[in-house]
Amino acid sequence: MLIVGERINASRKNIKPAIETRDAGLIVKEATDQVNAGAHLVDVNAGVFVKKEVEYLPWLVETIQAAVDVPLCVDSPDPKAIEAALAVHKGQPMINSISLEEKRFEEILPLIGKYKAKVVALCMSDKGMPKTADERYDIAAELIERLTKAGVPLGDIYVDPLVMAVSTDSSFGIEFLRAVRRIMEGHPGVHTICGLSNISYGLPLRKQINQIFASMAMAVGLDALIIDPLDTKMMANILTAETLMGGDPYCAGYLAAYREGRFE
């Protein structure tokens, strides 16, 4: 399971001032904490600043990578800010995200090739947000076809089928799960990823819902998550689900995590 840590996002109240005041200490601590908790990549998002993103994102990349040896997931609506960040990034970055919205697709595609980046391929098109598994699958299939034709390795594509709130439509959970399964079965070698907190929007006890939904998504094949790795219950659930999915020979990872107190 690939874990992308989501905490360095300027929409969070301690991150925004840390970026504005160039508080490298806080940013590095947030990155280090996430890596120590199990994140394989760290997402960086300065989207709330709009025009200053092109300046802030590269600073985030350089600040984090000066202190922690971790690839970053560069998360921005602004292609110029993404490119500025990629230009200073060491190792293989991840871009968050390309979609089937034509303008977005054309802007992001060259960056993937130039920087040999992994990419989150969001199931969204100019027709809007997909609702059913079929709509998600169709967008995913077209994204995968166009990306691989352009030379992006299948294994660098992380399709995000787009989680929407089950409180707005009771079919949104099952349609997402069906989409994950169809995408993983229809395109062996591709990955699926999501930030799943939207699923519980508008409901009480959101963390519990998110934790359960994560294990359900893993059961149908999801192999990457954008989450807060400091949510120890979530990380324990993911580790347990990996063991149950056969990804932990002799349950060695589970038993080690137990001995280390990571389930407490």
Next chain:
Amino acid sequence: MLIVGERINASRKNIKPAIETRDAGLIVKEATDQVNAGAHLVDVNAGVFVKKEVEYLPWLVETIQAAVDVPLCVDSPDPKAIEAALAVHKGQPMINSISLEEKRFEEILPLIGKYKAKVVALCMSDKGMPKTADERYDIAAELIERLTKAGVPLGDIYVDPLVMAVSTDSSFGIEFLRAVRRIMEGHPGVHTICGLSNISYGLPLRKQINQIFASMAMAVGLDALIIDPLDTKMMANILTAETLMGGDPYCAGYLAAYREGRFE
């Protein structure tokens, strides 16, 4: 989700003496508690007594049904004990279980027809316990074919793909999940059921593993569980997973359970 309450089992230390001393009060309380916690059927198992089962099982059925209006799941290795229990049962019973072991199949089949019972169809044959999803599916398909040919309605069949400990073979979780999916997709209208506690045998924090495995099994289509409904965390997980699977219009069941404090 169909919930079968598993607590009235003579292998549990308070149940065995209660049966021996005909302590109707304790038995009725165990049944009532389970129904109040959400059980749709109550399992009765007096298997530890061997020869006295034929006397104890009908007593359990009559004692419980005199006090609680609930169908029972009659659980015994002894066909004579099952028949004695079914003879006094009111409503549609469930038999736990038939299998593809030839002797067992021949003994249990007539009882299903005679008492119009639902039946747990255990994926076990004279070749032993199945290990892979394919082996489970083949046994399930043959059981379903033979049962339906004999006149058992497909919707009365609850296939149990047989949960085995992930600590003994790391593939046992994923092979079980694959089997559930194949059975549900290959035979629309049939049910799948399991008692899932075997999955965590030999590992620490078994309850957590069982709870996560339940939501994963629901994600691939499992629609019945034999569990302890007094495990409030398990029941909360199941309710949440049902909501996420689209079985809870407007999340009304989830919100009602939250207001009733059932997630605490």
